[in-house]
Amino acid sequence: MAWKTLDDLDIAGKIVLTRVDINVPMQDGRVTDATRIDRIVPTVRDILARGGKPVLLAHYGRPKGEVVPELSLEPLTGALETAFGVPVRFATDCIGLAAKTAVAALPDGEVLLLENTRFHAGEEANAPMFAASLAALGEIYCNDAFSAAHRAHGSTEGIAKLLPSCAGRLMEMELSALDKALGQPKRPVVAVVGGAKVSTKLELLGNLVRKVDHLVIGGGMANTFLAAQGIDVGKSLAEHDMTETAREIIAKAEEVACAIHLPTDVVVAREFRAGADSETVPADACPADAMILDAGPETVARIAEIFAECRTLIWNGPLGAFEIPPFDMATNAAARVAADQTSAGNLISVAGGGDTVAALNKAGVADDFTYISTAGGAFLEWMEGKTLPGVAALMV
Incomplete structure (x- = not known):
């Protein structure tokens, strides 16, 4: 650029x-x-x-x-x-x-x-x-x-x-950071994408599987991907009408050698409230009367390994219901790993999106990331690979 x-x-x-x-x-x-x-x-x-x-x-x-x-x-x-x-x-x-x-x-x-x-x-x-x-x-x-x-x-x-x-x-700072993250990144590149719905991030996922080496999917959208693999997610938030789309994204990722990582263990509860009784179970063992509200420690350990292998991280969206403890564990733990790797000079970390910024602030690590974008919609459209008119007008 x-x-x-x-x-x-x-x-x-x-x-x-x-x-x-x-x-x-x-x-x-x-x-x-x-x-x-x-x-x-x-x-x-x-x-x-x-x-x-x-x-x-x-x-x-x-x-x-x-x-x-x-x-x-x-x-x-x-x-x-x-x-x-x-x-x-x-x-x-x-x-x-x-x-x-x-x-x-x-x-x-x-x-x-x-x-x-x-x-x-x-x-x-x-x-x-x-x-x-x-x-x-x-x-x-x-x-x-x-x-x-x-x-x-x-x-x-x-x-x-x-x-x-x-x-x-x-x-200038924003464009330079984004260029380092997706334009001319140091590889391998990992993207963390969380949030509630696959349907709101279809273009994002479609673009990222072509650009990154690892794609970590968390939050409610991970439940949709689990359901797409025939896993019973109980009463969890999931878009069951999007399972075919999820399978298409997985197939596209396989074609371009992008590794998709879904939770292997999850934290489940019968009610969504602070301090609710919860338990950690394998991702394919969610009780029928429970809902998945966070990724488990085994999943976080695998994410930490991926962060250690990679040189560039792009993060958009939490890994669980981070607003309410104890369902903020995975987001907080993974964020701290990313911050430590960044501080050690091993990782370029760029994050953006409203929930993402709030989650990283809550984890106390926002200042340790290479760059935090507060741009919201512009950051998301950039991740989707779209041309931003206000940026294009400045190009020489």
Whole structure:
């Protein structure tokens, strides 16, 4: 992959329209998790240090092309000022006279935040006139929002065609990490894919069996694969109408020499609650009145062996019902092994997806992985092998 970065453009004295993701959780007008804001700090500070003027483009929520006051970005200015350490001004629109006036009045060393781009229908429609109105505000476009790169919107794709464009530091870091994981990985490569349903990750599984050497399947979708092999999974969450599809994926994996690993032992219980009575049984011995809620220690030991053999790990989804102990054991234990192998320099580990990030944070190992993506849908579509419009627009 080849894309320009801030290092490739002369930004001194120029207005740098910077697409960011600050779609952060709020409560009572206060940011409750500033992770996404913290991640754009290097880009904004770098633009300022190089004499550029950062003008931030961002969306918030789903206003569907209408002005929704409770989805205004204005309440975020305080959190942004704290993160950047400089004054952050606000414009009541992202195009038109209000935006032009605010941009013209922006002093050196300060940041301007424009109002929610999704207040205009032209954003999600990627309307040429809307993209042109955005582009008219600046001289350089910098995309630092990988998490929005799977959307061909005016502020992610349309504008990039109209101005000299580059990736911001977060986007640069994300693309580099993903290229190392699937683009040009060190082999062998293992992917861990968990979650509830096979049906939501068909394209992902189909792409991965062609790209990786080992595919570890966990969570509820592992039950569907077990059922596809004729194993009785009792009352476990499983998509019995997807068993034929599961068999097709297994057959495809055999054709391309990708080893699929399913649980060989499982933790079962009669009820899904914290501290419920549970037992570990062979994967083919789930009682008819019980449900599989986690992988067992034998399975975790095998996963640890695979991690030790491999040089690259991609992780999306937990191995069990990690939210409730004791059914978080497999996810926690495997995550710690991956973290240890990464810290020892033996493994490049890249993980992403909402449940995945939550699970790794819960296991206390997120900081030990090579890279954790908070991109959600964009990370999943990248794993599926799809072209992301916001990334493609930056390619040179």
